[in-house]
Amino acid sequence: MIYVTIGSVLLACFFLARILFLKKEIRSAAKQLKERHQAKTDTKIRLAYLDKDMEKLANEINLQIDESRHATxxxxxxxxxxxxxxxxxxxxxxxxxxxxxxxxxxxxxxHIPPEVRKEYTLIVKNGASRLKVLLEDFFELSIMESADYPLKIESISLNDLIPEVLVGFYEAFNQKQMEPVVNIPEDNIRVKADASAVKRVMENLVLNALKHSTGNVTIALKSTPSLVELSISNPAPQLKEEDLFHLFDRFYKADQARKEKGTGLGLAIAKGLMEKMNGSLSAELDEGQLVMRCRWGNWGER
Structure with missing residues (x-):
């Protein structure tokens, strides 16, 4: 009987000590959370008393802390x-x-002469046209990020679309005394994409190449059993490897003095559109050549 009584007392003491330790840990955790809330510390919750349930609670709190840090x-x-x-x-x-x-x-x-008036009018028209391009870029970037951005995904032929886009740059290539090198295979290469969005991607990439190229621009199309790739490359000796990490950032210009014309949004829009069509757009430097690669999984009809 005495042994039973002693055992009960010891068991009661054990549970009492456990409860006291747990209460101490709870007070400690509450204090640490309060200090975090008052911005006195940025550390995670620490426990001195090892208890499985308390450890689980502390881990969940620390996960919330990590998420809060990430959100901030x-x-x-x-x-x-x-x-x-x-x-x-x-x-x-x-x-x-x-x-x-x-x-x-x-x-x-x-009192200004007619020829001067004509020159000034042309300058105003060019300025208005530039404003129109700027506003269109800003508007497209804003709506492109919405979940309901309108895309008509269908099977399209890149063999037909590429020449159609390049025709629009005929005068621009002539003015720069450049001739695009176009490598398109005879096989009809199709992808699942939005035709107008692919045109916009190509236009932005060709325009970027025309602005910065020191030589001919090359447009190449190829297909493998798993991949369709459209690449646009041009000499870019002024470009550095570190520029590649920022080329698709909004408003980024390799000319940090912002002497370039344009919004710095063209490549960001192109990348966003490619991702909307389940494709990808990447850039790399290959022996002084900037190569832009548009890629789609090869699921199109042959």
Whole structure:
């Protein structure tokens, strides 16, 4: 009987000690959470008393802490991107707008010669056209990120689409005294994509190549059993490897002084459109050549 009584007392003491230790850990965890909330510390929850259930609770709390850190970092990145976007948009719109307003003031003078008036009118028209391109890029980028961005995915022939796009750049190639090198196989290569979106991707890539190329632009199309690849390459000796990591960033320009014309959105839009069509767009430097590669899984009809 005495042994039973002693055993009961010991068991009661054990459970009492366990409860006291658990209460101590709970108070410690509560204190650590309070310090985190008051921004006194940024550490995770630490336990001194090893208990399986308390460890599970601490792990779940620490997972929430990790998610909170990630969300805070993402919020800061988004805020910084938004500030950069507003700054870039303001800069890109202000420049042509200032020019337009200035030359309109000149045009209000009734005494300027007709030839000068014609020149000023052309400058205003060019400025308005540039504003139109800027606003279209900003608008397309904004709606492209929405889940319901309209795409008509169907089987399209790249053999037909590529020449159709290049015809639109005939005058631009002539002005730069360049002739595109086009390598398209005789086999009809098809992909599942949106025709207008693929055209926009190609237009942005060709325009980028025309702006920065120091030589001929090469457009090549090839197909393997698992992949369809459309590549656009051009000499780019001014480009550095570190530029490749930012080429598809919004508003990025290799010319950091922003002397280039354009929004810096063309490649970002092209990459976004390719991803919308379950494809990919990448860039690489190969012996001084910038190579842009559009890739689709080879699921199109042969």
């Amino acid at each position: 970092a993402q919020k800061r990145r988004t805020e910084n991107e938004l500030k950069q976007a507003i700054s870039s948009i303001s800069h890109d719109i202000r420049t042509p707008m200032t020019s337009i307003l200035g030359y309109i003031q000149f045009l209000e003078d009734d």
